[in-house]
Amino acid sequence: MKLPSKKLLLSLSLLFFLGLAFTKVFSLNLSKQTPKALEQELLLTSSNGILPEREANAILGRIENLEVKTHDVKPYEWLEKIAKDVGIPAIAIRSTNNLEDPHLRPHQKIMLQNKKGMVHIAKEGESLESIIKAYERMGGKRETILSLNDLSLITYLEAGQLLLREGTKLWIPTAYRSYPFLARPVNWLRISSRFGVRRHPVTRVRRFHEGTDLVAKYGAPVYAGQNGEITFAGWQGGYGYMIDVRHSKITTRYGHLSQIYVKVGDQVKKKQLIGRVGSTGLSTGPHLHFEVRRNSDGRSVKPSKYLY
Numbered sequence: 001m002k003l004p005s006k007k008l009l010l011s012l013s014l015l016f017f018l019g020l021a022f023t024k025v026f027s028l029n030l031s032k033q034t035p036k037a038l039e040q041e042l043l044l045t046s047s048n049g050i051l052p053e054r055e056a057n058a059i060l061g062r063i064e065n066l067e068v069k070t071h072d073v074k075p076y077e078w079l080e081k082i083a084k085d086v087g088i089p090a091i092a093i094r095s096t097n098n099l100e101d102p103h104l105r106p107h108q109k110i111m112l113q114n115k116k117g118m119v120h121i122a123k124e125g126e127s128l129e130s131i132i133k134a135y136e137r138m139g140g141k142r143e144t145i146l147s148l149n150d151l152s153l154i155t156y157l158e159a160g161q162l163l164l165r166e167g168t169k170l171w172i173p174t175a176y177r178s179y180p181f182l183a184r185p186v187n188w189l190r191i192s193s194r195f196g197v198r199r200h201p202v203t204r205v206r207r208f209h210e211g212t213d214l215v216a217k218y219g220a221p222v223y224a225g226q227n228g229e230i231t232f233a234g235w236q237g238g239y240g241y242m243i244d245v246r247h248s249k250i251t252t253r254y255g256h257l258s259q260i261y262v263k264v265g266d267q268v269k270k271k272q273l274i275g276r277v278g279s280t281g282l283s284t285g286p287h288l289h290f291e292v293r294r295n296s297d298g299r300s301v302k303p304s305k306y307l308y
């Protein structure tokens with residue numbers, strides 16, 4: 001009784017794959033038409049008349065060739081390396097993909113473009129005007145968006161608005177997203193313990209390490225990671241001498257200090273000297289215990305997410 005059902009399954013799946021193959025071939029044929037032929041066709045039939053072939057080709061020749069492809073991250077790759085390989089700034093890749101966490105995982109899929117700035121992939125019927133407005137807030141410039149993308153190829157007019165077709169790639173040359181970014185709180189020599197579960201070096205008890213331990217020379221300057229207000233400055237048990245700096249969304253914490261130069265209520269600037277590295281509290285040697293906590297719920301988060 002098993003055999004027939006297997007056969008049935010086989011033929012069913014065969015039919016399914018044949019169907020898939022057919023749609024694949026069909027869509028391939030469609031997309032094969034794109035780069036030159038379709039563009040030319042669009043040009044030649046655009047507006048009210050037919051553009052002479054010579055003029056059409058002249059326009060096509062001026063088009064900056066924006067290329068966008070999907071990249072499967074290899075285990076030995078990281079964001080800066082990929083950016084260097086492609087020849088564009090890492091922030092361009094980070095912004096286009098909106099990577100909150102710049103640490104890439106193997107097999108993560110990211111979009112790679114061959115141009116600086118950002119790439120916008122349009123939804124069906126998105127208006128060019130709304131896209132420009134959105135990217136102007138990220139540093140995009142109307143003139144460059146309008147002049148470096150060939151709008152005659154990628155837009156269509158409807159009810160007085162220029163709209164984009166689904167999947168259209170728009171190059172936004174000068175736009176980048178900004179991400180929460182902290183200045184290095186100390187010029188560290190190495191990281192001795194990262195955020196996560198560990199056995200405490202003094203108590204030998206396994207527990208969650210809420211921050212990152214940055215090994216530095218005794219007395220090395222400690223800087224505020226970002227503009228903020230001092231919400232704690234003094235002795236705090238295992239942390240020894242500790243400082244909390246509250247920023248708009250997060251609070252940074254600096255532990256085991258030997259010196260404190262600020263007091264509660266002080267406003268500090270990014271990279272301002274606030275204390276010095278020490279080994280006070282539960283500590284085995286000079287290092288800065290650096291923590292990042294969300295103001296919304298007070299929970300500690302991975303400091304590396306904000307540090308680089």
Ligand SMILES: [Zn+2]
Pocket residue numbers: 193209211212213288289290
């Ligand atoms: Zn620590």
